[in-house]
Amino acid sequence: MQVVRTIPELQKALAPKRHQGLSIGLVPTMGCLHSGHQALIKRAKKESAVVVVSIFVNPTQFGPNEDFARYPRTFAADEQACRESGADIIFAPSTEDFYASDASTWVNVGYVSEGLCGKFRPGHFQGVATVVTMLFNAVQPQITVFGQKDLQQLAVIRRLVRDLHFPIKIIAHETVREPNGVAMSSRNRYLSEIEKTKAEAIPKALKLAQSLVEKGESDAHRILIAVRENLSSLPDFQIQYIEIVNCETMAPCPTIERGECAIAVAGYLGKTRLIDNLILR
Numbered sequence: 001m002q003v004v005r006t007i008p009e010l011q012k013a014l015a016p017k018r019h020q021g022l023s024i025g026l027v028p029t030m031g032c033l034h035s036g037h038q039a040l041i042k043r044a045k046k047e048s049a050v051v052v053v054s055i056f057v058n059p060t061q062f063g064p065n066e067d068f069a070r071y072p073r074t075f076a077a078d079e080q081a082c083r084e085s086g087a088d089i090i091f092a093p094s095t096e097d098f099y100a101s102d103a104s105t106w107v108n109v110g111y112v113s114e115g116l117c118g119k120f121r122p123g124h125f126q127g128v129a130t131v132v133t134m135l136f137n138a139v140q141p142q143i144t145v146f147g148q149k150d151l152q153q154l155a156v157i158r159r160l161v162r163d164l165h166f167p168i169k170i171i172a173h174e175t176v177r178e179p180n181g182v183a184m185s186s187r188n189r190y191l192s193e194i195e196k197t198k199a200e201a202i203p204k205a206l207k208l209a210q211s212l213v214e215k216g217e218s219d220a221h222r223i224l225i226a227v228r229e230n231l232s233s234l235p236d237f238q239i240q241y242i243e244i245v246n247c248e249t250m251a252p253c254p255t256i257e258r259g260e261c262a263i264a265v266a267g268y269l270g271k272t273r274l275i276d277n278l279i280l281r
């Protein structure tokens with residue numbers, strides 16, 4: 001496995017692989033890798049001959065009062081996790097190398113990025129869409145793997161790939177969960193042991209929505225009332241939103257269309273912002 005820091009180094013590492021006709025897969029990350037990321041890397045390795053993992057804590061997707069400065073940087077452990085999962089190249093540019101000092105070009109995907117997290121994190125998806133576009137251009141992969149855990153991010157990336165005609169296949173990987181059901185996230189590190197246990201109420205509430213759908217309930221409003229009430233058992237969780245949305249457009253779904261809707265939730269448990277979702281099948 002090779003670690004490269006600049007675009008010319010990356011291109012030099014990839015040129016012989018492309019020359020041999022090997023397919024390239026990209027797993028974009030901000031480091032602080034956990035088993036969820038490792039599952040994405042392993043999936044990319046199944047789908048492509050060469051796997052590039054980018055590790056870049058992207059400043060443009062953090063708001064002024066967010067956790068950019070304290071976001072965990074764990075490069076040595078990340079390198080080990082990449083190696084164990086079968087990555088071939090780590091691309092870890094510096095901010096100065098990756099963004100021009102006077103960069104002024106942004107990728108904005110519109111409606112799909114405006115609701116849910118977009119409402120609470122203005123500019124976040126513009127930062128994500130821009131950096132992912134830059135990564136697609138730098139790596140030029142044939143496939144890329146994103147986690148279903150970041151449901152809206154996935155919808156944003158699908159839209160930008162479609163609208164800008166990137167010849168890249170997007171693979172969505174299902175959310176990897178802790179044994180107690182909590183979705184894996186780099187931000188789970190911020191949780192205390194007590195909070196980690198309390199957080200299990202979140203996936204439980206989402207499962208309640210699923211079981212109501214299985215029993216034949218199709219009215220989103222009624223499902224949301226039941227889920228909110230269920231989550232009131234976790235008073236420490238300050239809900240930002242709970243919504244049932246169309247997976248492609250992120251528009252609210254008044255009634256459940258099977259396989260096309262997801263229930264998505266975000267909020268603060270103590271000082272930690274958590275998100276989770278479940279596709280309603």
Ligand code: PAF
Pocket residue numbers: 028029030056058061128131132150153
């Ligand atoms: O999901 C993430 O870790 C980030 O949003 C991504 C896709 C790597 C872009 O910085």
